[in-house]
Amino acid sequence: MRHAIRFLLGHELRTIEACGPTLTVLDWLRGPERLIGTKEGCNEGDCGACTVVLVRPEGEPGAERLRYRTVDACITFVGQLDGCQVLTVEHLRGADGALHPVQRLMVEEHGSQCGFCTPGFVMSLFALTKDSPAATGEAWASASPIDDALAGNLCRCTGYAPIVRAAERALSAPAPDAFDAAHDATLARLLALRDDETIAVSGARGRFFAPATLPALTDLVAEHPGATIVAGATDVALWVTKGLRVLDPVIWLGRVRDLAVITTTPQGLRIGAGVTLAEAGATLAGLHPDLGELFRRHGAAQTRNAGTLGGNIANGSPIGDAAPALIALGATLHLASRAGTRDLPLEDYFIAYGRQDRAADEIVTGVTVPVLAEGARLAVYKISKRFDEDISAVLGAFRLTLEGNTIRQARIAYGGMAGTPKRATHAEAALIGLRLDASAIPVFKAALAQDFTPLSDMRASAAYRLKVAGNLIERLIHEAGPQAPETRLAAVREPAHA
DSSP: OBOOEEEEETTEEEEESBOOTTOBHHHHHHTTTOOTTSOOSSSSSSSOTTEEEEEEEESSTTSOEEEEEEEEGGGOBGGGGTTSEEEOGGGGSOTTSOOOHHHHHHHHTTOOSSOSSHHHHHHHHHHHHHSOHHHHTOOOSSSOHHHHHHTTOOOTTOOHHHHHHHHHHHHHSOOOOHHHHTHHHHHHHHHHTOOSOOEEEEETTEEEEEOSSHHHHHHHHHHOTTOEEESSOTTHHHHHHTTOOOOOSEEEOTTOGGGSOEEEETTEEEEETTSBHHHHHHHHTTTOHHHHHHHHTSSOHHHHHHOBHHHHHHTOOTTOSHHHHHHHHTOEEEEEETTEEEEEEHHHHEEETTEESOOTTOEEEEEEEOOOOTTEEEEEEEEOSSSSSOOOSEEEEEEEEEETTEEEEEEEEEESSSSSOEEOHHHHHHHTTOBSSTTHHHHHHHHHHHHOOOOOOSSOOHHHHHHHHHHHHHHHHHHHSTTOOOOSOOOOOOOTTO
């Protein structure tokens, strides 16, 4: 085992041999490191004031390059920094003290008012200039890349227009900087930090483990059946920052490279449990644009860069965005333990609220998503109070197989309508043999009422949920028509200077 966490803070090597398992990067930066440019706002991953950039080598062995990803420091544990470069707003200034081009443009466009949120905006724009969709070929969603990059940064002073102008200028004329000049040297240093050792460090509040291989991971889980397993920690971190829970031990699977791959199999796309929501969304968008748009609206860029598809499924949330869509597609979940592996239909994983079909020594290793068959139609609808960075009130996913305009097969799943993501089996059966037109609407709604008895909570009332869930069939029918009206909220804006 390796009894130290190793990473670069800026360009300086940090080796941490004693660390609590849930010490957040935000508390570490502002505490021992005294890097107070990173601000604490919400402390729950919503406002973006604590945004930092993590730089990691990505790509096939021998062809890696550095990728710049924003994350919220308030919901990232220090142990998750192993093997990366951490950049804060303090690291952007040049050796001579000069502002980074992004900072200079923010000044020129008057992009800062009270200034509290400004470091987070600067780091998001910095990452965007390094990994813009145009530069990486990942233009997989319909949103403006600027809107997408900034959705997780909130400004109470409503100063977005000048910030967007600064972003437009930064993207229109990107200029090489000191990080580009140091690319090869930084890449070599980060690759040299890689090893296959299991990390084991401890502090006053518990132990943190980070295996590098799947066998080592399953061994640790077997030896510590009460451990909290984290991937991105975007949900678990709130247990600490808001619930003040003590978690001991914590096992992080982010170093297991076998879990961070996407492969094509005869059964479909197999997405490892360590694949981030950003990467999964980019790939699934190739199956259907609705999947790309669904994942684009899953939290903000900071959340998607840290959270994983496996984690979103494993925690069993009834309002997790991914599960209903994957259930509608007929996805298969993969689990593993020291004793072996097993597969099950994704819908069978969710037993009841807070209960999943996973033994204490098992972990989710991935999910296989079938490709849409010929003649199948997919529609995925997320209903939330805000368009961006919000949790679903209702999420409906429809996979229909049509013969002409007659429904021959139907798989329909909802989130937010029960204690788990759940198929609407009565509604599915009621649609078979019907035409996909207005005549199907009352039949569908009546059957749906047999499938669900939703609850009221802060996001929606039970009556609203049931009505909206039923109305989604009308939306699907309208979109399927020969002269389909525009039913989607376009995530495209006019330039800020227009």
